[in-house]
Amino acid sequence: MLAYYLSFYVNCEDKVILRSVTIHNHMTMKILVCITNVPDTTAKIAFTDNDTKLNKNGIQYIIGPYDDYALARGVEIREQSGGTLTVLHVGGAEADPQIRKALAIGADDAIRVNAEPLDSYFTALQIAHIAKQNNYDLILMGRESIDYNSGVVHGLVGEMLGIPSYSPVMKLDLDGNNATITREIDGGNEILKVSLPLVLGCQEPIAEWKIPNMRGIMTARTKPLNVVESVGSEVLTTPEKYTLPAPKGACKMIPASEAETLIRLLQTEAKVL
Amino acid sequence: MSVLIYIELENGSIKKTSLETIAYGAKVAEKTGGKAIVLAIGSADASELEKAGRYGAAKVLHATDQKLEHENSMAYADILVQAVQQENSKVVILAKSGLGDAMAARAAARLKAAVVSGVTQLPETDGVFTVTRSVFSGKAFAKTQIHSEIKILVVKKNVIEMDENAVATENAEIVPFSPAFREDDFKATVVQVEKANTELSLTEADIIVSGGRGMKGPENWQPLVDLARALGAATGCSKPVSDLDWRPHHEHIGQTGIKVAPNLYIACGISGAIQHLAGVNGSKCIVVINKDPEAPFFKAADYGIVGDIFEILPRLTEAAKKLK
Numbered sequence: 001m002l003a004y005y006l007s008f009y010v011n012c013e014d015k016v017i018l019r020s021v022t023i024h025n026h027m028t029m030k031i032l033v034c035i036t037n038v039p040d041t042t043a044k045i046a047f048t049d050n051d052t053k054l055n056k057n058g059i060q061y062i063i064g065p066y067d068d069y070a071l072a073r074g075v076e077i078r079e080q081s082g083g084t085l086t087v088l089h090v091g092g093a094e095a096d097p098q099i100r101k102a103l104a105i106g107a108d109d110a111i112r113v114n115a116e117p118l119d120s121y122f123t124a125l126q127i128a129h130i131a132k133q134n135n136y137d138l139i140l141m142g143r144e145s146i147d148y149n150s151g152v153v154h155g156l157v158g159e160m161l162g163i164p165s166y167s168p169v170m171k172l173d174l175d176g177n178n179a180t181i182t183r184e185i186d187g188g189n190e191i192l193k194v195s196l197p198l199v200l201g202c203q204e205p206i207a208e209w210k211i212p213n214m215r216g217i218m219t220a221r222t223k224p225l226n227v228v229e230s231v232g233s234e235v236l237t238t239p240e241k242y243t244l245p246a247p248k249g250a251c252k253m254i255p256a257s258e259a260e261t262l263i264r265l266l267q268t269e270a271k272v273l
Numbered sequence: 274m275s276v277l278i279y280i281e282l283e284n285g286s287i288k289k290t291s292l293e294t295i296a297y298g299a300k301v302a303e304k305t306g307g308k309a310i311v312l313a314i315g316s317a318d319a320s321e322l323e324k325a326g327r328y329g330a331a332k333v334l335h336a337t338d339q340k341l342e343h344e345n346s347m348a349y350a351d352i353l354v355q356a357v358q359q360e361n362s363k364v365v366i367l368a369k370s371g372l373g374d375a376m377a378a379r380a381a382a383r384l385k386a387a388v389v390s391g392v393t394q395l396p397e398t399d400g401v402f403t404v405t406r407s408v409f410s411g412k413a414f415a416k417t418q419i420h421s422e423i424k425i426l427v428v429k430k431n432v433i434e435m436d437e438n439a440v441a442t443e444n445a446e447i448v449p450f451s452p453a454f455r456e457d458d459f460k461a462t463v464v465q466v467e468k469a470n471t472e473l474s475l476t477e478a479d480i481i482v483s484g485g486r487g488m489k490g491p492e493n494w495q496p497l498v499d500l501a502r503a504l505g506a507a508t509g510c511s512k513p514v515s516d517l518d519w520r521p522h523h524e525h526i527g528q529t530g531i532k533v534a535p536n537l538y539i540a541c542g543i544s545g546a547i548q549h550l551a552g553v554n555g556s557k558c559i560v561v562i563n564k565d566p567e568a569p570f571f572k573a574a575d576y577g578i579v580g581d582i583f584e585i586l587p588r589l590t591e592a593a594k595k596l597k
């Protein structure tokens with residue numbers, strides 16, 4: 001009820017002034033969650049076209065596991081404090097099932113930038129461009145994608161927007177415009193307070209992965225998925241060729257009764273002690 | 274033209290991974306005909322920073338300020354950008370870590386530079402600048418051409434052999450660096466910093482002893498910790514172990530946890546699920562101890578023992594103590 005009342009109020013009155021008030025009351029929180037579309041964690045990786053392309057045959061695609069954490073926390077915040085949650089993907093139409101899944105989990109609408117995500121810089125440029133048009137309070141994504149494992153898109157987006165970015169974030173609490181974040185640092189963690197807007201790269205245990213329910217799946221079909229074209233065309237990198245790691249030699253088995261010899265072998269043969 | 278190398282400090286010492294980064298950067302400088310310049314942020318003694326010379330650096334820019342006490346990737350990235358501009362650097366090198374990635378990213382946005390993270394080899398510099406990096410969580414490598422004028426590389430651990438005396442014997446010249454600050458980078462207030470009271474972090478460790486669900490419960494970890502101590506190793510675990518709160522989250526290794534690349538990884542009671550392997554496949558040598566001879570981990574191992582961990586761990590600890 002309160003939400004209805006407020007949205008009515010926003011429509012009648014000066015939006016600029018009201019916006020700061022309503023953020024404080026968690027009412028117009030605008031959340032963006034960016035998701036990747038990546039091979040399932042169990043996928044066997046192989047290449048085609050002279051090792052220049054991933055062989056997509058038989059590969060099951062999923063929302064990136066870290067992005068899934070970001071989405072789950074985004075949905076929780078959206079449920080607690082109202083506002084909107086938009087999910088964004090940079091990539092082709094093959095990701096639409098994953099985008100629909102994100103809508104089923106709880107996003108209100110989706111944007112897909114219809115372009116091959118060429119590299120981190122290009123992808124970040126698209127996200128920053130969308131973000132500039134919509135003034136999100138909170139931009140969440142996974143700490144890294146599991147295909148390129150770069151972990152740089154949140155930082156790039158943060159700098160492009162001129163707002164703080166943190167990663168990997170393991171806990172996020174909001175009190176109005178103020179965020180309390182626990183993030184992992186080398187060998188431990190750090191708790192910090194900072195005000196919105198923010199870009200955050202998420203990881204467990206920020207939230208538990210969510211599975212869409214039947215109602216979510218039904219409503220997701222009619223939620224808006226807006227397809228837009230990309231911006232910027234400068235090519236900073238081009239992929240050349242993929243290779244697979246050299247096959248591992250046979251494992252040397254040591255009988256349990258002679259376990260101690262392992263230590264000697266590690267010292268004299270493997271030379272790692 | 275120069276190569277700029279950012280090094281991480283921990284309690285006033287250069288992190289081991291950063292020493293590797295200096296050696297890597299010095300080789301890149303050699304290949305591209307420039308100087309290797311190091312940037313260090315935070316307190317450290319001159320005698321420590323001079324070490325950079327032994328790994329091939331000509332000069333160390335040293336920025337210290339009360340404001341820089343807490344790890345702040347935004348402010349640090351801004352300082353990095355200022356150093357790149359001052360030194361006219363065309364290649365920027367950082368060690369792969371949360372901080373390294375964050376700084377690389379923010380600096381890349383400012384410099385309109387390509388950033389490639391997870392680099393596993395020296396770049397090819399004849400013709401188009403080309404790097405090789407780890408992709409698909411270590412299941413493959415990708416060669417990538419970089420076209421931007423400034424190139425930012427985030428380099429994985431154990432990428433090159435380090436020889437402290439091979440490159441140079443000179444101490445590096447230490448030059449104080451006084452950057453300008455952007456107020457916006459200091460908006461956050463650090464409330465608390467918690468560091469695990471282990472001397473060794475997983476990403477820095479040369480040896481890791483790691484436990485899985487086969488350890489049966491948190492109360493059984495002592496024999497594993499004992500072996501780790503005897504070997505000077507850090508301890509890690511599989512995802513279910515940290516999910517069950519048997520061990521802290523920062524020990525979780527794998528595709529959705531920390532990716533490690535030690536010289537030696539000893540897996541105790543871990544089955545070797547593909548998601549776990551994705552976090553350890555950069556290790557030089559893998560030892561698997563599991564009571565199930567069919568455990569998939571043996572396929573990825575260099576040495577294996579089929580047996581009960583609780584029986585085997587104390588014996589390995591005794592044998593390790595007798596070393597040297």
Ligand SMILES: Cc1cc2nc3c(=O)[nH]c(=O)nc-3n(C[C@H](O)[C@H](O)[C@H](O)COP(=O)(O)OP(=O)(O)OC[C@H]3O[C@@H](n4cnc5c(N)ncnc54)[C@H](O)[C@@H]3O)c2cc1C
Nearest residue numbers: 485486487511512527528529542543544548549564565582
């Ligand atoms: C999207 C996704 C992401 C994931 N990410 C990760 C990740 O990052 N890291 C990760 O580790 N997992 C991850 N997992 C989970 C992964 O699939 C496995 O479930 C997990 O790695 C199994 O952990 P484990 O080997 O400790 O346990 P188990 O598979 O239960 O294996 C226990 C092993 O202990 C052995 N054992 C038992 N008792 C003894 C004994 N007394 N002596 C010797 N051996 C004994 C058993 O034979 C068995 O092989 C992920 C899963 C998914 C779906």
